[in-house]
Amino acid sequence: MVLKDKKTKITFHNGILTIGGTIIEVVYEDSHIFFDFGSEYNPSASFQPSNLQELLDEKLVPYLNNMYDPSIELKGYKSSEDNFKHTAVFLSHMHLDHSKIINYLNPSIPLYTLEGTKSLLNTLNINDDFLFPLHNKKDSNTREIIGVKENEVIEVGKIKVKVMPVDHDAYGACGLLIKTPDLVISYTGDIRLHGYRKEDTLKFCKESENCDVLLIEGVTVSFKDFEDEENENDLCNENDLIKRVNEIVNNNPNKQITFNYYISNIERILNIIKTNPRKVVLDAYYSYVLKEATNYESYYYRLDDKDYGLNLEYEIKFEELLNDESEYM
Structure with a gap:
């Protein structure tokens, strides 16, 4: 150019x-x-x-x-x-x-x-x-x-x-x-x-x-049309998402809740952990990534023998998570 x-x-x-x-x-x-x-x-x-x-x-x-x-x-x-x-x-x-x-x-x-x-x-x-x-x-x-x-x-x-x-x-x-x-x-x-x-x-x-x-790199650029009706299930921002996650937890007592997440979205993970009524437990590798990026120590479980230098006081045995119905997410 x-x-x-x-x-x-x-x-x-x-x-x-x-x-x-x-x-x-x-x-x-x-x-x-x-x-x-x-x-x-x-x-x-x-x-x-x-x-x-x-x-x-x-x-x-x-x-x-x-x-x-x-x-x-x-x-x-x-x-x-x-x-x-x-x-x-x-x-x-x-x-x-x-x-x-x-x-x-x-x-x-x-x-x-x-x-x-x-x-x-x-x-x-x-x-x-x-x-x-x-x-x-x-x-x-x-x-x-x-x-x-x-x-x-x-x-x-x-x-x-x-x-x-x-x-x-x-x-x-x-x-x-x-x-x-x-x-x-x-x-x-x-x-x-x-x-x-x-x-x-x-x-x-x-x-x-x-x-x-x-x-500007753009994959899509989209906006609501004026005639579009509001949908109560629409999520407008990250704060709405965190509220929805917490609502799911609060509305489902005595049920096991497991979620999938993208670890590069560090701020979202931190907000889920800090606002959720349950103890949020991450895979050991992702707990390590979170700690290295922010110095925050999260609860974690491990499925391999790799040592990520995590605090043993925060480890939750995977078997305990399998049998849990209300304490962990």
């Missing part, structure tokens, strides 16, 4: 006609940044790639000159010299369509994201089954990530990036306000207004108000 009378160039490498796999590049002279670094996912495909070569061959990720780990031997792809002195990658949040290929990133290139996303990615990948694997493992399953403070500005050569928190169901999500010498670009990442951090989204929108280019 070449803008008239501007030196700044924007390239959409992936994610335009797909759900996921967003990779966008901003260039100004000898500086360039990328965001995000995920992989497109096609669940209907008969073949599911398991390494970088297969991802490239299946065209689920683009080839990016000098951006991938040079120790990974790739057939049919060859890097060439470029003139960039300053390079960095930014992640808006930890969802895999934005983060799954970060371990294939050239280790010499810095990767920035909010501290909450950094913590969550390192924790979720402790068993080496969340991200695509590192080619050369040392002390960690996850490549080095630089965690930044909310609203911190990172300079990559002549490009400045302000990393701003936004409301999303992934803990530690951010939007990026990018300034080059001749352009202001706002990248929303995934945002919403019905969660726990609505005011952060509004602040990000306010600072983006006079940007030159606005980049």
Whole structure:
């Protein structure tokens, strides 16, 4: 994307006609940044790639000159010299369509994201089954990530990036306000207004108000029509959801209640735990993720022999949960 009378160039490498796999590049002279670094996912495909070569061959990720780990031997792809002195990658949040290929990133290139996303990615990948694997493992399953403070500005050569928190169901999500010498670009990442951090989204929108280019990833955008009737079962926001969960518990005494949940939605899990009339018991792995992200110790049960360093005082035997009718959720 070449803008008239501007030196700044924007390239959409992936994610335009797909759900996921967003990779966008901003260039100004000898500086360039990328965001995000995920992989497109096609669940209907008969073949599911398991390494970088297969991802490239299946065209689920683009080839990016000098951006991938040079120790990974790739057939049919060859890097060439470029003139960039300053390079960095930014992640808006930890969802895999934005983060799954970060371990294939050239280790010499810095990767920035909010501290909450950094913590969550390192924790979720402790068993080496969340991200695509590192080619050369040392002390960690996850490549080095630089965690930044909310609203911190990172300079990559002549490009400045302000990393701003936004409301999303992934803990530690951010939007990026990018300034080059001749352009202001706002990248929303995934945002919403019905969660726990609505005011952060509004602040990000306010600072983006006079940007030159606005980049929004949208799968669907939907609003109620004026003639639509109100449905008492509709959930409008996260607080409505928590109330509904608690109503189910209160209306079903002496019944076992089990729920499925998405662990990246840390704030939702915390609110269920803190407001529910029963003791909420998580799988040991998810209890570990919650503790690492927020330092909150939850009740947990274990179905394997892995040691996550959890407090034994909070362990509930699985057999006790099977026979329980009213104490636990």
